Structure formats: structure tokens, C-alpha cells
Amino acid sequence: MPSPAGDDHNDEPSGSSPAGLGYSADDDGEVCVHGRPLALPPKERAVLHLLLQRWPRTVSKEEFAREVWAGQAMSDESLARCIAQLRQAVPPATGLALRAQYRRGYRLQVTTDGPSAVAPPAAAHGRLLHVAMARPHQVETLTHARQLVQQREADALVRAEQLLRALIAEAPDYLAARLAFAECLAATVSCGLAVRRERIDEALAHLAWVETEAPQMPGLLTETAHLLDCAWRFDEAAVLHARALAGSPLDAATHYYRGWHLLATDRPREAVQALEQALQLNPFSVYMAILLARALATAGDHEAALARALRTRANAPENRAAALHLLGVQALVKPSPALAAPALQMLRDPASWIFAASTLGYVLARSGEAEAAARVITNTDPGNPSEQATHAAALALLGRRTEALDRLERAAGEGCGHLPLVLLATENATLRDDPRWSAIAARVWPRRT
Known part of the structure; x- marks a missing residue:
């Protein structure tokens, strides 16, 4: 649809268009790339659909509010968040860019002479393209499952695993589903749920299948490296992290998982740099921000950790994990009896965040x-040594050092999981002068001792 005279400055190369790059917006609200649906969350999909329909015009904020938000309240921040997420999914390297028009809105701009000149897509966009290579209901199932994984909640991870197992059984050649399944199992293990080596081996087997069929698939190196980290095979993981970073320097997940690796191998300052880069690329991720604050605290920069936690809470005021995490950082940096009241309130309204119990136990112990x-510690699943180990700091504060070390020792016997981060956490520094701590650490990092 041509724009009115003076409405837009069309600086696309002559003859170029989103359609020439393979993008289309169908009548059902789908956005397709070369005929395959592009998997995006509903709001982001609707925003891109409208931009494609209106190309080359600028779409005003009023149009977004009317067409996408459909009468619901739309803030500048919510629109900007959608645009930022779309820029991750559709980076300029693909030949299509999202441009802000000052005080007017946003428009799409073609930046190349056609699809033959498009540079290799960034990993985030490449993942979406692979996700789209299936039947519509399979794409929707995979998209939903990945959204569940991102919640980092116990019930959500269980449901995601169920969906992905069924999807792989239905479509065994759907490689993106196998990659997402590995991501789900890695998240489950690294969060302290169902920590078993055979689960890591199962996930690695799926990734080996993917490597055989599509060795250049975006995200493959990063997910494999993170699984190796979860199995404490840090030397092998380091090689893959370096390769992933060289191949996908603009992928937030690549930097995030490398930050996890650096934190787990006792390089917190390097981890801070990696996680800051991840958060720049994905500024709305609560869990990237939480891990960054943890890295800052582990590096000894407690005030910066507190500032980061406060900012995360302000940016995500409705997010329970952000609220709980802030309480934990406040208890570490500025303990006060006043922290007990909000912690007790959260106990009456149980949270689903995986680390809720250990955070609340620590806050309550620290605030007297x-x-x-x-009671919080007692209610922890007795059959999960990794989850029990997260209470070590609270147990030490309660004068139960022997029990704290017992729990860390049992978790070390699992041979995998998030124990490296637990051992290196500032909250557990008082336990490191115990001879048993050195023996436990030797099981996690045998080459360091």
C-alpha cells in the first residue's frame, strides 16, 4: 500500500521489499517466512503482522493501540518491549530492520538488495525459522512448551517436558523439538529438579541426533555446552561455549549460558561481563537479570548486586521471582528484622519459583x-538432595553447620546440577573453612584440587 506523499522516506534499495526477503502476512494473522509460520508470542506476531501490512508506511502508536491492543491499555513501554523482542527475532542481518520514527511510530526497512544478499541469520532468528518448519499445531505446541520452560517454575517445566516428549513422538524429524527438549531437561537439572545424570545423557542423545541432521542448527552448541556444564564437564563445555560465541555473538542465550559456565567455574567477574552482554541483548529477561545479580554478589560487589535486584523488581513489578530475589539480596547485603514481614507474607502465599523456599529460608534466618x-527447611522435599543443598546457608545461620555440610555432600554425590553455584555463593562463604568443604569441592572441580 503506497504511503501518502511526505509520510515516509523510502530508503529501501530499489525493487526490494519484505516479500522479496520471503516475509508475508496472511489473512489469519500469521507471519510467514518462505511460506512457513514464524513462531512468535501473540503480541509480537500481531505487531509484525501490522508492520508488514502497512509497509512501507510508518505505523503510528495509535494504530498499534487500536489494531493490536484492541482497546486494552497500551503503554509506550509495552510497545517498546514488543519492538525490542522483534528486533531479536528479526535482526538487520536478515535484511529487514525495524526503525523508530521520532514521535510517529515504527516502520519496516529493507536493508539489502534481496534475499541473496542476506547475511547468515543471528541465532535467535535462526531458531525461530527452524521452529516454523512443521505443521501449525506442532509449531504452536513447541512455542508454548518453550514459553513454559522460560518460566522456570516446577509445574511449568513438568508440563513442558510432557508436551515435548509427545511432540517428538508425533514428529521425530522435528529437530527444533529435540533442541527444545534438551533445553527443558537442562533447565530442570540446573534448577535443581529431577537431578540425575541419565536425564543429561538423554538430552545429549537428542542433541547428537540434531547434530547428525543439522550440524549448523542455531542454539545447538550453546545447549550442548550448558548440558555439559550441568554434568560438571567444564573443560568440554568451555570449548563449545567459545565456538558458540564466535558463531553467534549477538545471541542473548549464548552469553547467558556462558555466564552460567563462568560462574560455575569460579570466574564471577568474567561471568558479570557475559551476563551484562546477555541482558543488553534481551533486556526484559528476569532470569538473566537474577543470574547477573548473583554473579555480582559472588564477585563481592554487593551494592551493585542490590542495585541490579532493585532494578529488576522495578522493571517487573508483577514477577514473583523478582520480588523473592530482591528479598534474598537485601538479606545478604542489608539484613534487617523488617525483612521478616514480607518473607512471612510470601510464605502464606506460596510462590512457584523454584528457588522460593531456599530464598525465604535464608531471608527468615538472616532476619532473626x-x-x-x-519450618521452611523441614518442608523441603527430602528426596531431592540438590534442593536440600540450597538451604545450606540458612542452616549455617541457624548453627546447624554439620547438617549444612551433610546436605552439600549428598548433593555432590548426584554428580550434576546447580551445586557449583551453591558452593560458590557468598551466602555459603562461612562453610569454606571446614575440611569437608574441600572434599565436596573436589568432587565438583577435580582438576582444581
Whole structure:
């Protein structure tokens, strides 16, 4: 649809268009690339659909509010968030860019002479293209499952695993589903749920299948490296992290998982740099921000950790994990009896974040509520050594050092999981002068001792 005279400055190369790059917007609200649906969250998909329909015109904020938000309140921040997410999914390297028009809105701009001149897509965009290579209901199932994984909640991870197992059984050649399944199992293990080596081996087997069929598939190196980190095979993981970073320097997940690796191998300052880069590329990820604050605290920069936690809470005021995490950082940096009240309130309204119990136990122990902290610890799943180990700091504060070390020792016997981050956390620094701690550390990092 041509734009009115003076409405836009069309600086696309002559003869170029989004359609020439393979993009189309169908009548059902789908955005397709070379005929295959592009998997995006609903709002982002609707924004891109409208931009494609209106190309080359600028779409005003009023049009977005009317056509996409459909009468619901739309803030400048919510629109900007959608645009930022789309820029991750559709980076300029693909030949299509999203440009802001000052005080007017946004428009699409073609930046190349056609699809033959498009540079290799960034990993985030490449993942979306692979996701789209299936039947519509399979694409929707995979997209939903990945959204569940991103929640980092126990029930959500269980449901995601169920969906992905069924999807792989239905479509065994759907490589993106196998990659997502590996991501789901890695998240489950690294969060302390169902920590078993055979689960890591199962995930690695799926990735080996993907490597055989599509060795250049975006995300393959990063997910394999993270699984190796979860199995404490850090030397092997380091090689893959370096390769992933060289191949996908603009991928937030690549930097995030490398940050996890650096933090787990006792290089917190390097981890801070990697996680800051991840957050720049994906500024709305609560969990990237939480891990960055943890890295700052582990590096000894407690005030910066607190500032980061406060910023995360302000940016995500409705997010329970952000609220809980802030309480934990406040208890570490500026302990106060006043922290007990919000912690006790959260106990009455159970949170689904995986690290809720250990965070609340620590906050209560640090703020003088010993009995409440002890109740939280007692209610932890006795059959999950990795989850029990997350209470080590609270147990030490309660004078139960031997029990804290017992729990760390049992978790080390699992041979995988998030224990490296637990051992290196500032909260557990008081346990490191115990001879048993050195023996536990030797099981996690045998080459360091």
C-alpha cells in the first residue's frame, strides 16, 4: 500500500521489499517466512503482522493501540518491549530492520538488495525459522512448551517436558523439538529438579541426533555446552561455549549460558561481563537479570548486586521471582528484622519459583525468624538432595553447620546440577573453612584440587 506523499522516506534499495526477503502476512494473522509460520508470542506476531501490512508506511502508536491492543491499555513501554523482542527475532542481518520514527511510530526497512544478499541469520532468528518448519499445531505446541520452560517454575517445566516428549513422538524429524527438549531437561537439572545424570545423557542423545541432521542448527552448541556444564564437564563445555560465541555473538542465550559456565567455574567477574552482554541483548529477561545479580554478589560487589535486584523488581513489578530475589539480596547485603514481614507474607502465599523456599529460608534466618526458617527447611522435599543443598546457608545461620555440610555432600554425590553455584555463593562463604568443604569441592572441580 503506497504511503501518502511526505509520510515516509523510502530508503529501501530499489525493487526490494519484505516479500522479496520471503516475509508475508496472511489473512489469519500469521507471519510467514518462505511460506512457513514464524513462531512468535501473540503480541509480537500481531505487531509484525501490522508492520508488514502497512509497509512501507510508518505505523503510528495509535494504530498499534487500536489494531493490536484492541482497546486494552497500551503503554509506550509495552510497545517498546514488543519492538525490542522483534528486533531479536528479526535482526538487520536478515535484511529487514525495524526503525523508530521520532514521535510517529515504527516502520519496516529493507536493508539489502534481496534475499541473496542476506547475511547468515543471528541465532535467535535462526531458531525461530527452524521452529516454523512443521505443521501449525506442532509449531504452536513447541512455542508454548518453550514459553513454559522460560518460566522456570516446577509445574511449568513438568508440563513442558510432557508436551515435548509427545511432540517428538508425533514428529521425530522435528529437530527444533529435540533442541527444545534438551533445553527443558537442562533447565530442570540446573534448577535443581529431577537431578540425575541419565536425564543429561538423554538430552545429549537428542542433541547428537540434531547434530547428525543439522550440524549448523542455531542454539545447538550453546545447549550442548550448558548440558555439559550441568554434568560438571567444564573443560568440554568451555570449548563449545567459545565456538558458540564466535558463531553467534549477538545471541542473548549464548552469553547467558556462558555466564552460567563462568560462574560455575569460579570466574564471577568474567561471568558479570557475559551476563551484562546477555541482558543488553534481551533486556526484559528476569532470569538473566537474577543470574547477573548473583554473579555480582559472588564477585563481592554487593551494592551493585542490590542495585541490579532493585532494578529488576522495578522493571517487573508483577514477577514473583523478582520480588523473592530482591528479598534474598537485601538479606545478604542489608539484613534487617523488617525483612521478616514480607518473607512471612510470601510464605502464606506460596510462590512457584523454584528457588522460593531456599530464598525465604535464608531471608527468615538472616532476619532473626529462626523457627519460621526451620519450618521452611523441614518442608523441603527430602528426596531431592540438590534442593536440600540450597538451604545450606540458612542452616549455617541457624548453627546447624554439620547438617549444612551433610546436605552439600549428598548433593555432590548426584554428580550434576546447580551445586557449583551453591558452593560458590557468598551466602555459603562461612562453610569454606571446614575440611569437608574441600572434599565436596573436589568432587565438583577435580582438576582444581
